[in-house]
Structures are given as structure tokens and as C-alpha cells.
Amino acid sequence: MKSFATVVASEMTRMPPARPHTYNDFDLAAVRDVIGERPDVLLELVMLANKVGGEQMAEVNASAAARDLARLRFAAHNLRNTLTFLHATKAMAVAERVESLATHHEYVIPSELLMQLNVAFEDVLADLSYFFQFES
Amino acid sequence: MKQVLIVEDNPMNAELARLVLSRAGYETAVVERADYAMDFLAGNRVDAILTDISMPGMSGKEFCRRLHEHQPNGCPRMVAFTAFAMPHQRQSIQEAGFDAIVVKPARAEAILNAIDPERNLMDFVK
Numbered sequence: 538m539k540s541f542a543t544v545v546a547s548e549m550t551r552m553p554p555a556r557p558h559t560y561n562d563f564d565l566a567a568v569r570d571v572i573g574e575r576p577d578v579l580l581e582l583v584m585l586a587n588k589v590g591g592e593q594m595a596e597v598n599a600s601a602a603a604r605d606l607a608r609l610r611f612a613a614h615n616l617r618n619t620l621t622f623l624h625a626t627k628a629m630a631v632a633e634r635v636e637s638l639a640t641h642h643e644y645v646i647p648s649e650l651l652m653q654l655n656v657a658f659e660d661v662l663a664d665l666s667y668f669f670q671f672e673s
Numbered sequence: 674m675k676q677v678l679i680v681e682d683n684p685m686n687a688e689l690a691r692l693v694l695s696r697a698g699y700e701t702a703v704v705e706r707a708d709y710a711m712d713f714l715a716g717n718r719v720d721a722i723l724t725d726i727s728m729p730g731m732s733g734k735e736f737c738r739r740l741h742e743h744q745p746n747g748c749p750r751m752v753a754f755t756a757f758a759m760p761h762q763r764q765s766i767q768e769a770g771f772d773a774i775v776v777k778p779a780r781a782e783a784i785l786n787a788i789d790p791e792r793n794l795m796d797f798v799k
Contacts, residue, residue, distance in 0.1 A: 573781045618683045
């Protein structure tokens with residue numbers, strides 16, 4: 538026989554969160570507003586953003602490590618575009634700063650800025666993970 | 674079924690446009706660059722083209738000008754898909770020969786309306 542605690546714990550794992558979730562840096566309402574009444578399209582696009590965003594973040598890091606400014610500019614631009622779709626304004630602003638530095642031929646992109654972008658992007662990924670788990 | 678060519682190098686924007694248009698009943702093709710679009714159009718007919726402006730290689734404006742030169746009487750409906758929203762930028766896009774401009778980040782209904790202003794937007798809604 539299951540103990541009361543076990544039953545409660547298993548019920549809790551299936552229950553939605555008690556309070557409305559607040560995303561760190563993903564404006565689901567704004568993305569829904571863009572897509573319109575098509576949850577299937579919304580899900581496909583958020584899945585794509587999750588996939589290509591990860592690839593674009595890796596490309597930003599690789600091109601910064603290689604000090605390839607043209608490549609970095611393009612990578613940061615693409616990442617910013619994906620973050621724009623997600624209305625992830627905090628991460629978007631950092632990506633824009635990296636893109637701007639690369640555009641204006643700053644040969645050293647501050648490591649703090651890249652760290653900041655990686656951290657901001659991790660927040661977005663955490664938001665998307667919540668979305669896939671509870672809201673898709 | 675109407676056919677739309679999407680010319681866009683960014684995967685998110687390309688996929689957004691493709692999904693919105695295909696779910697509204699359009700047949701779509703996607704290419705990443707304007708010169709690839711010229712090759713595609715040499716062997717295919719389309720009713721409308723949704724094109725990015727700032728792309729590697731040929732720009733969207735140059736692409737539009739060339740199409741008008743090559744097809745003065747039968748140019749498809751040309752829609753610019755761009756983040757350039759300032760008045761002087763819009764004017765320069767219109768002067769290149771575009772029929773409509775969709776500013777990014779674009780709402781689904783803005784894309785559909787630009788491609789076919791007379792179409793019922795409810796076609797997209799389930």
C-alpha cells in the first residue's frame with residue numbers, strides 16, 4: 538500500500554504549478570500575438586527557435602574564440618533574430634551589443650559580455666524548457 | 674493554389690513565413706539568397722515573392738529591380754520582408770519596385786495581407 542506521502546508526491550508531479558509561471562526572458566503572450574490562433578504553428582516555431590538558438594549561441598562562442606569578426610557578426614545577428622522572435626528582450630540586447638562590437642571591428646570582444654550573453658541565453662532555454670513541459 | 678517564393682537567409686524568419694503561408698493554403702518554396710531565387714525563377718512561375726532586403730550577395734532591392742527589368746509585364750507581386758522601418762528606408766524599398774513591405778518582427782496577418790490584400794485572413798485560423 539502506498540503511503541500518504543507517496544500518493545501526495547505523485548499527485549504533485551502531475552499537478553500544474555500553483556501560481557502562474559513568470560518567464561525570465563520569453564514573452565509567450567507576444568509570440569502568440571504574432572502567430573495568431575495557431576498553436577501548432579506556435580509550437581513548431583518555438584521548437585525551431587530552441588534548436589537553432591542553441592546552434593547560433595555555439596557559433597557565437599566559436600567565432601569569438603577564433604577572433605573571426607565577420608563570422609561573429611553574422612552569428613550574433615542570427616542569434617539576435619531568433620531572440621527577437623521569442624521577444625527575449627534581455628538576451629536580445631546583449632546579442633545586439635556583441636553584433637555591434639563585431640561590426641565596428643573591436644578586435645577583442647569582452648569575455649564578460651560573452652559570459653553575459655551565455656547566461657542570458659541559458660535563462661531563455663530554461664523558459665523554453667518550461668514552455669515545452671507545461672504550456673505546449 | 675497560389676505559389677509564393679520566400680527569399681530569406683535567417684532560418685527563423687524563413688520558417689515563420691513558410692508556416693504561416695503554407696497553413697493558409699499557399700504552396701511555398703524557400704531559398705536563402707537572391708541569386709538562388711533568380712535561378713529558381715528561371716524554371717518556375719510564382720504568384721508572389723516575399724524577400725528579405727539585407728542578405729549576403731545580391732540585396733533584396735537589387736533582386737527586385739532585376740526582376741522588373743527581366744519581366745516588365747509579368748513580375749510577380751513583390752513583398753519586402755525587412756527590419757528597415759525608417760521612412761527613408763521604406764521609400765528606397767518602394768522605389769526599387771516593391772508592392773508591399775512587411776516589417777520584422779512580423780505578425781502572421783501582416784504577412785498574409787501583404788501577399789494578398791484581398792484574401793480572407795480567416796483562412797489561416799483553424
